[in-house]
C-alpha cells in the first residue's frame with residue numbers, strides 16, 4: 001500500500017550581506033505558498049537559510065559575528081513562516097545559526113510539524129573547514145571557528161506519520177551519518193547545504209563538486225533504503241559562487257526531481273514511503289544481513305591506521 005509523503009525542496013538563490021532577515025523570510029514564504037499549491041506537506045529549506053554563508057568571512061568583532069546568530073526560534077523575523085506553515089498544514093526543515101543562552105554556537109536545523117511545533121533539533125556534527133585565518137585563500141571556511149561540534153547526535157523523529165532524520169551539508173559526505181539514521185528506521189532524511197564551487201584547499205576541478213554531491217546522496221539513499229530531500233543555497237553571494245543541484249532522491253538511488261536554476265526554485269515530488277520497504281525487507285534488511293562484529297574499527301578508530309594484520 002502506498003504511503004504518500006508529498007515533499008518539496010525549497011532551493012534559495014544567493015543571500016547577500018546586505019539582505020535583511022525579513023526579506024529572506026518573504027522569499028521563504030513565497031516558496032512555502034508554491035509548495036502548498038503543488039500539494040506538498042513538507043518543505044526543506046537550506047542550511048543557514050536566514051543569512052549569507054557567513055563562515056566565508058574572517059571576523060574578529062564579536063558583535064559582527066553575533067548578528068548572524070538566532071537567540072530564539074521562532075524569532076520575530078521567522079514567526080510569519082511558522083504561522084503560514086501552520087495555517088496551511090505544512091511541516092518544514094529550517095537551517096540557521098543558533099546561539100544558546102549558555103553562549104554555545106551551533107550550525108542547527110529544526111524539524112517543525114504540520115501544527116507549527118518544533119519537534120526536533122539537529123546540530124551539525126561534521127564541521128568542515130578551519131579555525132585559523134587564511135589570508136591568501138580567496139575566501140574562508142570558518143565553521144570550525146564559529147561553531148561548536150553538534151552535541152546531540154543523529155536522531156530520527158516520527159512526525160506526522162513519517163520517520164524523519166536530519167543532517168546538514170558536510171554530514172552528507174559521511175556514510176556514518178546515514179547509517180545511524182537508517183538504524184533508527186528513517187524513511188526520509190532532509191538536509192540543507194551551502195557548497196562553495198571552489199575548494200580553497202586544493203585545485204579541485206569544479207565539476208567534481210556537483211558530481212560528488214549527487215553521488216553521495218544517491219548512494220546513501222539507496223544503501224539505507226530512504227528518501228533524501230536536499231536543499232541548496234546557491235549562486236553567487238556577493239561574488240562567492242555555490243553549487244545548486246537541490247534534489248529529491250528515491251530509496252532506489254534514482255534522482256526523482258532536481259533543480260534546474262541557481263535561484264529560488266521549488267522542487268517537488270510525491271514520494272511514496274513504501275518504496276523503501278522493498279529494499280529494507282530484502283537487500284538492506286539490516287537485522288538479517290549486517291555483521292557489526294566485523295565493523296568495530298568504525299567506532300574504535302577515528303583516522304586511518306595500520307592494517308589490522310600488522311597488530
Ligand code: CDV
Pocket residue numbers: 047128129141168169170171173193194195196
Ligand atoms: N557548508 C558545508 O558544509 N560545506 C561543505 C564544503 C566545505 C565542502 C560541503 O560539504 O559542501
